[in-house]
Amino acid sequence: MKWSEIMIHTANEAVDPISNILYEAGAGGIVIEDSNELLKEHEDKFGEIYELDPDDFPEEGVIIKAYLPVNSFLGETVEEIKQSITNLTTFDIDIGPNKVTISEVHEEEWATAWKKYYNPVKISEKFTIVPTWENYHPVSSDELIIELDPGMAFGTGTHPTTVMCIQALERTVKPGDKVIDVGTGSGVLSIAAALLGAKEVTAFDLDEVAVHSARLNVKLNKVQDRVRVSQNDLLRGVDGQADVVVSNILAEIIVKITEDAANVVKPGGFFITSGIIKQKKELVKDALMTAQFTIEETLVMEDWVAFIAKRR
Known part of the structure; x- marks a missing residue:
């Protein structure tokens, strides 16, 4: 099969929404090349491999590469992608240079290209994200392993917004808790909650492709029970109450669901929110406080913010 590579030069803030746009358009895989990676100090004591070539990264901003099958609808699909990305500015999202280029590649090239960027990564005190093809041995008896295959999932679980959510889940989820994951994507947060002892986790996503991917990852990690x-x-039509609700989505959408979350989270329970760029921090904080939540903890990683909010 022939594939077309669509390459988008954008800003860090737009990576998650653009990735979602590309998957919804039928992308068969995504590679993210972030110039910030070259500035980080990486350790390899957990088995990570970081031998980064500067030629693989843009001088500034982020390059997102996605792969679409070459067919009679390709031109129309690309135009829809471009328009959807441009529309992100209506949400006050910085889309950077927004330079889009198209080229043709062979299936073998993109099918393995991203693997050099994805190795076992310890992301919190307890959790390590491991690609399915790696033979990884835990370094401690209480280490929790989440296996993911980014070939079928929405992300590798190592983005700052996801990492902060998992760290927040560690602080809040107790054995026997009921948890709701809003906008589950790959299902990684639901898997983490289950491994932390939650007895019942409900994962929601509007995108049927994400639902399918999450189910595969849930089964892969043996937490389908x-x-x-x-x-x-989102939380539309959700009855009953949960001890913890977690949502790693755009700040503007979090603001819209704070009242719904207040109705779902038990008094004394927690609403974990992430996917918040620093510029939107106060917007989300104000919405949470208005909706009967108290900010218990604020997590910050790179340009991103997450809140652990407690229901009053």
Whole structure:
């Protein structure tokens, strides 16, 4: 099969929404080349491999490469992608240079290209994210392993917004808790909650492709007895209450669901929010406080913010 590579030069803030746009357009894989990676000090004591070539990265900003099958609808699909990215500015999202280029590649090239960027990564006190093809041995008896295959998932679980969510789950989830994951994507947060002892986890996503991917990852990590993945529009129509609700989505959408979250989270329970660029920190904080939440902890990683909010 022939594939077309669409390459988008954008800003860090736009990586998550653009990635989602590309997957919804039918992308068969995504590679993210972030110039910030060259500035980080990486350790390899957990088995990571960081031998980065500066030629693989842009001088500034982020390059997102996605792969679309070459067919009669390709031109129309690309135009829809461009328009959707441009529309992100209506949400006050910085899309950077927004330079889009197209080229043709062979399937073998993109099918393995991203693997050099994805190795076992310890992301918190307890959790290590491991690609399915790696033979990884835990370094401690209480280490929790989440296996992911980015070939079928939305992300590798190592983005700052996801890492902060998992760290927040460690601080809040207790054995026997009920957890709701809003906008589950790859399902990694639901898997983490189950491994932390939650007895019942409900994962929602509006995108049927994400629902399918999350179900595969849930089964891969053998937590399907505790995690139920369903297609749903955020918290719309959700009955009952949860001890913890976690949502790693755009700040503007978090603001819209704070009242719904207040109705779902038990008094004394927690609402974990991430996906918040620093410029939107106060916007989300104000919405949470208005909706009967108290900010218990603020997590910051790179340009991103996450809140652990407690229901009053």
